[in-house]
Amino acid sequence: MKNKLLWRLCALIAVGTVLLFWAIAWLTNHTETSMSFLDKAHQKTLYAYGKEAEKIYLEKGEKALAVFLKEIRTKENSWLAVVNSEMTTFAGTKMLDEFADRFQIGRSPEWKVHLYFSENPVMEVPFVDDNTHFLIQLPQRMRPGSLLLATRLTLQIALPLVILSLLSFMLYRHVMTPLKQLERATKDFANGNLEARAMATMPERNDELTTLAQTFDKMAQRTSSLIYNQRSLLADLSHELRTPLARIDMAIDFVEQDINREQALSRLRYEASTMRELVEDTLTFAWLNTESPQLNSDDFDLVELINVICEDARFEYPDRTLYVDTPECASIGKSSQLALGQALENIVRNALRHTPQKSKVSLTLVSDNQNYIITVTDEGVGVPDSMLDAIFEPFFRVDKARANKTYVHSSKRSGFGLGLALAKRQVAAIGGEISAKNRINSNDTPATARTHAKGTSEKRQAGLVVTITLPKLSNAAFAN
Template structure:
């Protein structure tokens, strides 16, 4: 789902808002409901007034009752009436018995009192005869809801504030928790911990922040790989430069002492050219590693290119046989001429270097579904299976007839272990892939380097 975080936040806010209003309404209704009843103590007082009025009426008479009522009215600042209601029916109509039984002139003490009415209600307490009724306007001191203003402030300000704070806290935790982890991972990465990753703790989420963490991890992978590769490249380059520099120093000493000057000058020229090639290859490799360039592609006849490369290789390695197997018709692909040429030359030259004199290196080209396959098969000793991927690493070389990766000093310019590493970067920059495998035929040894290049037939 796109915008998953948006929908999460929308859900939290929407549900939180609904709960917010429902909770406020529930609390307000419950609070007002509980505040709308006359206190039990006040109910007892009102019943006591009615009981006393009934006693005075039947024992002392109406004159005494009038004096008592006047005193209670002044005391409570209200009015009181003792009534026997009579109902006159018109048009030969009658009230039902149920209505007469429940008839009252005022409110029962058990009823709720409306908190927002301006005037206090009249309370109705019947005497024992069921006819005479004690009526009193509820004294102000007995009216429920005395703290209504304070309760309203709490319900309208304090409770919404607390609920909104809770919703905000939930949103903050939901958003900031992964951001803090990302911040921590970024800080550790900036301090040199290149193995730290941010998405490890976010496996249960699947939203924009998870994708942000995944993007950070990809960036961290690339940067850490670049840094490690650059460090390794510098270390390897410094190691590889020691031998030619030593030879240069020896040749310079020979020239200064006029010892074998001609041979020393040739050695100076060779080592200088050798170092120049090494540095150029190392810089090109560093450029491919750091920039990940997108090469400009043009139409290119791959069959003609392979023909030219094979002719050059046959000329350079005259004591070897270079065989080219490819279709007779031209095959046009979108590629970068310089990068593809350099990659193919390095791969073919590497095969020729590891093939004994008199043996054959076979280059074949054929088309598969959506790509071209170029295979370079030599007749060398092959490569131990565990090193088939390592041969594409810079400065990685294996001594022939050996099972370890001991470094050797080659007398040839291309013996520094950069050819296949450069070829891999160049092929990848062209959108292709490259891998190596040993010859599976038991009757012969050798290595097959396979290149796949994207291709759309017209």
């Protein structure tokens, strides 16, 4: 589901708002209800007035009752009376005009008192005969709800403010917790910790902020990988340049001392060319590795490109046989003839370089519904299985992985270890894939083949198989 954070926040706010209004309404109603009853002490006081009035009336008569009622009236500053069921007053009392028309029966002290009425209600304490009633207008000091205003302000202002503050804090924590983790990871990464990642400390969740953290981690992974690669590339390049620079220094000394001047000048030209080629290959590799370009501007015939490369290779290595098996044509679209040509040239020359004289290198091209598959097989000694992935790394010397170096022409450069690394990046830039595996000699028995694969027996001629898979319409075209 898209916009998970939006829906989660909307649900939290909506549910929180509904619960807030419900809580305020319930608390207000419950609080006002509980505040609408007389205090227990006041109830006892009113009942005591009624019982005392009844006792005086029964024991001492109406005059004594009138005196008692006058004392209570003065004390409570409120109207009171004693009436019978026919609404006839006695003991010197009279009915108030505002109650005369509508009074029927008083309110028990235990009953609820309406807090919003302006006048105080008349409370009743019946005598034992149920025909005589002690009536008293509730004294102001006994009226409940004196804290009603403060309570309403608390429930309608303070409580919502507290609840909304808590809700805001929860929303803040929900949003800011992953953002703070991301901020911390960003600061660590900016301070040089290239292994800093946001998802490592991110709480378990699945929303837009998680996606942001994952995106940051991908960026950090790519950036750190590029930095590590650049550092390694610079270290390897500086190491590779030391040898030709040392030779150049020696050649300059020979020229200055007029020792083998022509040979020294030839060496200078050779080493300068070597360094130029090394720097150009390194810059090309760095560009491919850093920019990860998508090369998809050419449409061409793959067979024609292979034939041109193989003719050049045959001329350079006349003492080896280069066998080519391709269809009449193989059109490929949205690719790069230059990048693919350089990759194929590096792979073919690498195979020829590590194939002994009078031996064969095979190049085959087949196709399926969507891809072209180019296979280059040499008859060298192969590569230890543990190094099959490493041969595509920069400055990895294939010769170091091969068991026998006698196949390399002494008159030709053995390479800088950039050929297959460049080939892999160039093939990737046009949407293809490249892989390598060892070819076991077909004359070996299964047991011998397994032994060769483990590299535990005497090294025997086997070979390396490099496979390139190219989409007929490059995937890079769809990426745009």
